[in-house]
Amino acid sequence: MNANSVISLINLLIKLCLYSLSAVMVWENTMSVGVLTVILTFYGYLTRNVSSVSQRYLDSENRISYIQKIYDFLHTPTEKVWDGKDNLQVSKGKIEISNLYFSYNDQSITLKNINLISFPGESIALVGKSGCGKTTLAFLMLGFYKLQKGKILIDGKSLNECSLKSIRNQIGLVQQNVLIFSGSIRQNLLLGNIHATEREIWDACKAAGIEELIHSFPEKLDTVVGNNGINLSGGQKQRIAIARIYLKNPKIIIFDEATSALDLETEKEVLRYWKKLFSDKTSIVITHRKEVALACDRVAVMNNGEIVEVESVDKLNQTESAFQKLFTSEEKENA
Structure with missing residues (x-):
């Protein structure tokens, strides 16, 4: 399971818990339908922003590997900095x-x-x-x-x-x-x-x-x-x-x-x-x-x-x- 799947699963579980708790509170008349609507609206807004931040974090993690590859490439030894000067001749391959x-x-x-x-x-x-x-x-x-x-x-x-x-x-x-x-x-x-x-x-x-x-x-x-x-x-x-x-x-x-x-x-x-x-x-x-x-x-x-x-x-x-x-x-x- 990748990171995106984990984040989606967590969001789904939180949403199910919130819906279940809200339904019970409305049923027991401890929460009005108007308050429930406001809560769910703000929850949707919050999860969209959290998902956006999570996705950007994952993208930055992927970019780190690309940056490392660029760094390795730029620091690959060149003929100018390589000490050896002799000509390698392979006759057997040992x-x-x-x-x-x-x-x-x-x-x-x-x-x-x-x-x-x-x-x-x-x-x-x-x-x-x-x-x-x-x-x-x-x-x-x-x-x-x-x-x-x-x-x-x-x-x-x-x-x-x-x-x-x-x-x-x-x-x-x-x-x-x-x-x-x-x-x-x-x-x-x-x-x-x-x-x-x-x-x-x-x-x-x-x-x-x-x-x-x-x-x-x-x-x-x-x-x-x-x-x-x-x-x-x-x-x-x-x-x-x-x-x-x-x-x-x-x-x-x-x-x-x-x-x-x-x-x-x-x-x-x-x-x-x-x-x-x-x-x-x-x-x-x-x-x-x-x-x-x-x-x-x-x-x-x-x-x-x-x-x-x-x-x-x-x-x-x-x-x-x-x-x-x-x-x-x-x-x-x-x-």
């Missing part, structure tokens, strides 16, 4: 995270003593309740925040020593909300590699399963998709994201809730393309869905900023694991 701590402020720690190794070509799912630090950990790998304590090594090279440009060139990111500009399909795909040839673009489309769709458009690759891809479905946007990453061809890919907005059948189809195209890539998959996590090689369970369990998918169903407890509790909450 990720080593050791003794990592991170905090957005000095009062609370977001990530605590994170230790994790992802081997070349391995896919690891990061699961946990909302706010446990999964996305923060991924954003640290991409240089969206500066490391405060601990290390992240890519093929033995510390991210702190590497330039932001080389980090983001070598690590790909696929998110839930795929960034689609109002230009053509070609222009959106070239975000992955501006130097891609016509043949390479079509190979990427074929690999991502959208070649047939694009051929159905009169303008083919030059079809304008509309602002934020308004003319495309969620599954089609995800396939464009897959084709874009295919053109970029990074050794490491981070999937941040990339399928959470898709229905089950579309998700299964997208996962099938992922496994086929990126089997040789190191993948970090952030997800709330059990099916997506079980499609990976290993699963890391996070809770309150810590990794509490790292286990292979084969062993997860054999023990009373933190993974099983997490999804059992979520299934009960959603029941």
